[in-house]
Amino acid sequence: MARGRLKNMREERLDKNMQILVVDDFSTMRRIVRNLLDELGFPAGNVREAEDGNSAMAMLRQGTIDFVITDWNMPGMTGIDLLRAIRADAALKSIPVLMVTAENTREQIIAAAQAGVNGYIVKPFTAVTLKEKIDRIFERLAAVG
């Protein structure tokens, strides 16, 4: 179901009703991202939350998530490991992933790019930056088909 919607989103660029998974071990940051998404027109009811990579993977395997926004530094499974797990899973590998993190070394950014991240935002960030990166991700996905 989500895969079909993802295909449509690529063709139609950006669907404001897509199902978004926000992954962060801090409830405050999850709430901030949820608020900013709501401000950008993504209904709060379509945003789900996970507090680390392991619980995120369990939610992703239910097959309803279209887009993942994840922190890097989390207990259990980190954001970079979550990204690698998504890309290694045949059923999940096409889901776009936006990294929103305080981790900002060149090595980490390059590692995320090599692991297949679709966008990278450093904290703290604004709603404008979040919008720019989400728009850019789906523009690129639409361009590659």
Place this chain on the structure above:
Amino acid sequence: MQTPATDPELHVLPPELRALLETRDPEAFEANLDALFARRQQALFRSLGHLTRDLHASIVRLTREAGQSSSSAPEARERLREALEMSASAAHANLATAEHLRPRASQLRDEARALAVAGAADTAAALQLARNAAEFAGTCLEDFTRLVESQSWQDLSGQRLQLVSTFIDNVERALLELARLTGTISGAPPGGERRAQAASTQDEVDRLLSDFGF
């Protein structure tokens, strides 16, 4: 071949070690070697004792300055956990304020836009908008007070985090000194390791990612 007494390289050694190497009697050599090790170990244990006392004093200071009479490390961790909870609580309070104000602000904006379209003839709507705006301004003022109050929680949590940071500095210094004493530092000056290069702004991150086709 040079004898120990004539070898010029021996002259750079500490006198006690030079004397040991120049000992001809095997039994005396072993006795002197044991004595040398014993002296070195005593110095190490004395330093370890000082370091242990310094660390304990740091823990006592941390917990005392955090407002506690006890001096245990578990309580220091508890203070740190409380600081994190205070920080989260303050952030949630601010977010609740934003969530509280946003729908009402959005509604007021829509009413004002509708009135602008209707024109000045709709005096009843204008009056209602004025009442709504006044009520919303009152709500904003109350919420601004709550925002300011929540910053005091942030300040308090910051002070506790500062205490923990100082404690960690003390522990680090003690451990580096311990490493120096036990000879495990291999020449690199403490804290002299190269820090990973950070792309601190979003623009720098974007420039870096552009090399990967982003």
